[in-house]
Amino acid sequence: MLNRSDSGGWQRTSPVAIAIFVGRSAKSGYDRYGMWSQAVAAIGVTAFLLRNPQYTALILTAVLIIFLLVGGLRYWFFRFRIEEDRILIRQGVLNRTAVDLPFERIQGINVNRGPLERILGLVTVVIDTSGSLSAEGQLPAVSPGIAERLITRVAEHQGLAPDVPATPDTGPDEVPAEGLEGKARQLAGAGLRAPEERGEVLHRLANRELLKLGLAKPGASLFYLAALILVGRQVDVVVDGVVGTFESVSGAIAGPGVVGAATAVTALVLAFAVLLLATRVGSAIVRYHDFTLWREGRSYRSQSGLATRREVAVGVHKVQQIRVNQSVVYRWFGRYRLSAPTIGSSLDADEDDDDGADDAEVLRVPWADGALVERVRSGILRGEDERLAILPEDRAFRRVSRLYIRAAALRFIFVHVPLVVVALFFLAHFVSRSWRGGDLSSTDLLGRYVAIWADVSLIWVALSLLLAVPVGWLRWRARAYMHTDDGIASRFGLLGRTVEACLFRKAQGVTVKRSPLQRRHGLATLEVETACGDVTVPYIEHAAACRLRDYIIYRAESSQRRWH
Amino acid sequence: MTDSISPETEETGMFVNPAVPLDSLPGTESLEWTPLHPRFARRLQVAALIRSVVIAGAGAAFHLLVIARIPPITENLPWLPAFGWTVIGTFCLWSILWPAVAVPRRGYVVRDKDLLYKSGVLWRSVKAFPFNRVQHTKLDSTPLDRRFGLASLSVFPAGAGAGQRVRGLGQETAERLRVYISERIEHDGDAEPGDEDAARVPEVNSEKDSEVTGNPGQ
């Protein structure tokens, strides 16, 4: 039994936490019953309030009181205790939880401040282990002193732990941490000072760039809309064409109305596009206003946001994978989007559609030029791998086998022509042919439906057959890979480009797959599974894939370093 | 040194990572794959048979109660029910016969530092899971499994992936494998840094009171 001498009793956070709890319970309630609350708010309440405005104040007060009560109770039941080697957090009114966080496993301590906390000089401490800890490892609205104390405690504990070497294995670009102070600094930037005081600022997003980011973000669909606006003069022609086709097909639209309809449609499309652009730019500004990326000790940190300054801190050693993405619009501007997830976070969860406030575990640089990407890369890999390619146009990338075109084309067909469509086509065909009892295609409603369905599936199949080869070729052009002694990078895409890279020692599992086509040609697909997704290299030589696999698992198995 | 994967000469202190030429790495070509339990194919076939009977019953009920009472189908499309039955029959037959083809192609190898699992008839795959990345293990069995004396073992590495479930092990084998993997995981931290040998020799966990007999590594 270890010595568990208490060094301080149970503490509460400051009452300001009530406000935070109120906000949180409102948000969680909205998340859980969002649709219901919306519907109720929209229909019932408004109708009621419109008829009886005198109750408005009453109901609002009641709701406010309930929320305050809940917040107050949650505040009252929230207690924490910092012990010698751990921190205990107890919370919950009805569902009481007690979390036990050993200092040994604490990976980082983030100090955040919302607008309210900024005014009152308080902070929210977010304690981070590698486990799936959601909101349970947080100390809302505590004084900065407690944060500092916790940070030094953890630093002391981890610094004095006998198994941890006193001298860190420094990479070439790394300054040795200066004892406890350095340790404390790398565990957490106190979140109280400006980035410039805390570390080397790498990147700041200017407002003009934010505008471009807003334009680039929604991806291809908006690009097409923008293109439509650029060729505005042709819009009428296009719409005319579309309307004309409709007309000839259905025979429903009368002649004289066409011009008016066309202009109306054009205006509508334009307005819609402008609105979409505006919201995109607006959301980009709200999310990434004054985006600052800096490096502090061994972690990368970023701050951004208009109302709430969100700070993301990602320890370099925790990064499992790096992804650099360049959509078509990004390509036009010559910029990249970089994300570096840590364990427990998923790359596939799309960032800012879902405000992503809880997901503080992925380092994201939404708008970066090549030099910055390279800089962040070498910072994250810290001299472990100097040559791992991360930019899509890197010359070190090697193409995969040309047979990949065939595979990609086939996959395109199978994805876009679901077998159901083909089956339905044949079924419809046979039904309309073998229907006993007269000509059904001209009279019966069912018959007409069947005939239309047969045509639609035929057109669908023909179109995807036509597109399959170009798509396959484009995918093959984008597909490439490279590996060094220590890591592997894979590039893919259709019109845009994405590079995913990881270090061999971060691998969780390696798979070599072979389809019948691959077996005939001595090829294979290599999948390196990391804690945040896969790095896949298709259509390379089977022997090479096997050797690479053996080497990767050797590197993972023989690595004595902590990987998360 | 250019011929091999080069060493990390700049690694300092305790971390030693010697150069290893790829050819000397323990490969997977010469491995002796352990097949799954011989009764496993039979177990899958029995499950498929049960499923087929249920599907056929439901199909027959649907045919008699619904299809047979829709005049447009009975009068105009007499071939449709037959077509449906053909599809169902093919599917059932396929699902009953397929395990006999697929199961012999599955297999696993337990090595000192990892677990390998191969599967697939047309799309073949070989997966490797290093023990020092495995987070936890799970053993489970369905009633049918237990009737055939089988069990499944799952290993879970960190992250979003579902891990690997090795189905169709003998109950005894599964249990012993689990103990072995547990030991490998639990001794992961005990090894002296850089001392690979220490990591390889499985120590006897006093509480588990288990023994390693004839570990090839020793």
Added chain:
Amino acid sequence: MTGSPGIPDCTKTGTPVPGPFANPEIRPDSLPRAATVAWQPLHPRYAKRLQAGALIRIGVLAAVVAAAHVTVLIAGFETLSRIAVWPLRILWALCVLGAVWAVVKPVIVVPRCGYAVREKDILYRSGVLWQSVRVVPFNRVQHTKTDSRLLDRRFGLANLTVFPAGAGSQKIPGLGTETAENLLAHVSERIEAEKPQTADDSC
């Protein structure tokens, strides 16, 4: 790096291995024999707690059904009450069956669940038909948590959850409050004792 330009060619042979790295196969018959695990049962009150929880839920359902029944009877719509006869009967039958199941199921399930805390790992087994045993080694556990809902506390129970790295936590329900507290302390001491991996490159 040794400074060799470009990507190393993996296909050529090189120098022999300086350091020992071997990864021998382990034959199945040489695997360690499984020791019998001393399973700890869940708290005897846990079955009662589950019954209570399920019965409360059934009670709510029954209340809704009763309200519907009364409404139909009082409203006295001729057609509606005629149509509603069978649905109401089925709903009442469901309530009764649910209540029986709520009482019987925990009695069957709870005795077959159990946990075991050993020196280096924690085990949890569960399931009657679909049985499973899950093992989480302490050197993979990142942190631990206990929680107890209102009903749990009425029965003096709490649940323990251990979190390994990444996803996939393991919950052990139905422990006595004191057992849960002790286990939490024990597990997290074991976590401290079992260092996760040898080298920590973050220091």
